[in-house]
Amino acid sequence: MKKYFVIGNPINHSLSPKLQNYWLKKNDIDAVYDKIKLEDNEVKNFIEEIKIKKVSGCNVTIPFKKIVIPFLDNLSPEAVKTQSVNTIILDNGKLIGHNTDIAGFEKAIKKIDFEIKEKQVLILGAGGVVSSIIFALEKMHVSQINISNRTKAKAENLKTQFNNVNVVEWGFLPEFDVIINATSIGLSNEEINLDFSRVGKNKLFYDVIYNPAETNFLKKGKETGNISENGKLMFIYQAFEAFKLWHGIEPEINIDTFKLLDND
Numbered sequence: 311m312k313k314y315f316v317i318g319n320p321i322n323h324s325l326s327p328k329l330q331n332y333w334l335k336k337n338d339i340d341a342v343y344d345k346i347k348l349e350d351n352e353v354k355n356f357i358e359e360i361k362i363k364k365v366s367g368c369n370v371t372i373p374f375k376k377i378v379i380p381f382l383d384n385l386s387p388e389a390v391k392t393q394s395v396n397t398i399i400l401d402n403g404k405l406i407g408h409n410t411d412i413a414g415f416e417k418a419i420k421k422i423d424f425e426i427k428e429k430q431v432l433i434l435g436a437g438g439v440v441s442s443i444i445f446a447l448e449k450m451h452v453s454q455i456n457i458s459n460r461t462k463a464k465a466e467n468l469k470t471q472f473n474n475v476n477v478v479e480w481g482f483l484p485e486f487d488v489i490i491n492a493t494s495i496g497l498s499n500e501e502i503n504l505d506f507s508r509v510g511k512n513k514l515f516y517d518v519i520y521n522p523a524e525t526n527f528l529k530k531g532k533e534t535g536n537i538s539e540n541g542k543l544m545f546i547y548q549a550f551e552a553f554k555l556w557h558g559i560e561p562e563i564n565i566d567t568f569k570l571l572d573n574d
């Protein structure tokens with residue numbers, strides 16, 4: 311039986327096994343998907359297991375999306391540009407790193423009734439997921455990307471990868487059409503210390519967090535007359551793209567897929 315994993319640290323929170331095992335079963339694929347917590351010094355050996363076919367592939371989550379890169383033979387162009395790998399496959403004996411967070415974000419945004427082209431975007435956060443979000447936003451031809459992060463140096467650092475992004479001070483709210491919470495603020499019901507009372511209406515408040523389903527950030531968006539959307543569909547689509555890479559099948563996304571990830 312083929313074995314797939316998601317590697318990370320911490321990993322307990324990951325809902326990837328639930329979703330991937332559901333799709334494996336639905337598609338009669340003789341394989342199993344599990345989560346495994348690794349220490350930094352165990353990552354190389356784990357990836358070797360894919361090369362020798364003891365493991366058939368893996369997803370990669372925080373904090374290993376960049377750390378895995380030196381152990382791979384090739385990267386997709388998206389993974390090169392973002393320096394972020396969340397899916398590893400073995401192709402003709404070569405370990406290839408892919409980034410399906412980009413497609414996950416792009417597909418999720420396209421499902422929302424909001425035209426993002428030519429819009430001004432403000433991203434809160436400059437952690438691991440942000441390079442993928444910027445890549446997708448550039449692909450969708452937004453007009454401007456501002457980044458605001460508590461640790462300014464990390465936001466500045468993204469300018470070496472993406473020339474056109476602009477860094478603004480943490481706590482300052484420039485004009486925007488779309489605001490994306492890409493920080494982990496809200497995972498435990500915390501609030502972002504920003505005054506949204508004068509942002510206006512008909513903007514898009516997008517939170518990459520999906521558990522809880524409605525963070526305080528999304529509540530604020532709604533209360534101020536804006537569209538608000540969580541990161542659940544992004545999560546589902548990044549998993550969908552990984553499934554497709556490993557099994558060559560597009561798994562079905564329906565109401566049951568959503569329910570599967572509820573109340574966890």
Ligand code: NDP
Pocket residue numbers: 372411414434435436437438439440459460461464492493494495497518519520541542544545546548
């Ligand atoms: P990182 O740990 O790499 O980055 C965390 C970010 O949150 C940093 O910008 C950090 O700022 C900021 N932050 C954390 N705590 C605070 C605070 N108290 N005040 C201000 N800023 C804070 O995480 P990732 O980029 O990998 O993930 C970010 C979020 O996105 C997570 O909640 C994760 O669950 C979610 N995610 C969702 C996905 C989906 O498919 N829906 C996919 C990937 C991630 P600083 O640099 O100053 O520390």
